[in-house]
Amino acid sequence: GAGVSQSPSNKVTEKGKDVELRCDPISGHTALYWYRQSLGQGLEFLIYFQGNSAPDKSGLPSDRFSAERTGGSVSTLTIQRTQQEDSAVYLCASSSPLGLATRGPLETQYFGPGTRLLVL
Amino acid sequence: GIQVEQSPPDLILQEGANSTLRCNFSDSVNNLQWFHQNPWGQLINLFYIPSGTKQNGRLSATTVATERYSLLYISSSQTTDSGVYFCAVEPRMDSSYKLIFGSGTRLLVRP
Numbered sequence: 001g002a003g004v005s006q007s008p009s010n011k012v013t014e015k016g017k018d019v020e021l022r023c024d025p026i027s028g029h030t031a032l033y034w035y036r037q038s039l040g041q042g043l044e045f046l047i048y049f050q051g052n053s054a055p056d057k058s059g060l061p062s063d064r065f066s067a068e069r070t071g072g073s074v075s076t077l078t079i080q081r082t083q084q085e086d087s088a089v090y091l092c093a094s095s096s097p098l099g100l101a102t103r104g105p106l107e108t109q110y111f112g113p114g115t116r117l118l119v120l
Numbered sequence: 121g122i123q124v125e126q127s128p129p130d131l132i133l134q135e136g137a138n139s140t141l142r143c144n145f146s147d148s149v150n151n152l153q154w155f156h157q158n159p160w161g162q163l164i165n166l167f168y169i170p171s172g173t174k175q176n177g178r179l180s181a182t183t184v185a186t187e188r189y190s191l192l193y194i195s196s197s198q199t200t201d202s203g204v205y206f207c208a209v210e211p212r213m214d215s216s217y218k219l220i221f222g223s224g225t226r227l228l229v230r231p
Binding site: 031033035041042043044048055056060089090091095097103105107108109110111113114116 | 150151153155160162163165168170187206210215216217218219220221222223224225
């Protein structure tokens with residue numbers, strides 16, 4: 001597609017339930033990122049994928065959070081046993097870097113519209 | 121870890137006015153991006169600018185990497201410029217491309 005897409009747009013769930021959030025990156029982009037934005041706050045990095053592997057998971061806040069990417073394209077972020085503090089907007093981004101030794105504008109990250117998660 | 125500070129935190133302008141937003145960062149970076157988050161929450165890319173100066177219409181940006189700051193200039197502001205402006209950096213010492221965001225400048229342009 002023309003841009004990064006995410007689904008669902010909004011999700012309301014009850015505390016303790018599991019949720020899955022989906023991200024479709026820009027076609028051909030090898031890198032995919034998940035970020036979280038809590039109400040009135042800046043963005044917080046969660047996880048980075050290069051292809052199907054995740055070399056940087058340092059931002060995942062707890063073991064209730066996991067993510068996978070299949071076919072070098074779609075990614076799913078799963079939150080198990082949701083808590084009220086998980087309420088936030090979850091944003092996905094993608095880019096097409098050439099490699100750590102070759103830096104340039106292809107590293108520009110493009111963001112999707114986000115999934116607004118509310119845990120009651 | 122790297123610190124990213126944006127100023128001012130809030131800014132109110134009359135339509136047609138000019139403004140300068142600042143981003144200071146505490147360590148060397150490989151990547152610096154400016155974003156505009158519109159009232160619907162969409163993050164829109166403005167500039168990829170780890171160094172140098174770029175212009176796009178009424179917007180321009182300058183990053184002085186050696187002094188660890190970046191400036192975003194908005195000229196002849198319009199009501200549609202309202203929203204939150206974020207600066208985000210990729211620390212040079214990091215081996216991933218993750219962005220560290222500042223807390224943003226909230227801009228309101230009044231007609």
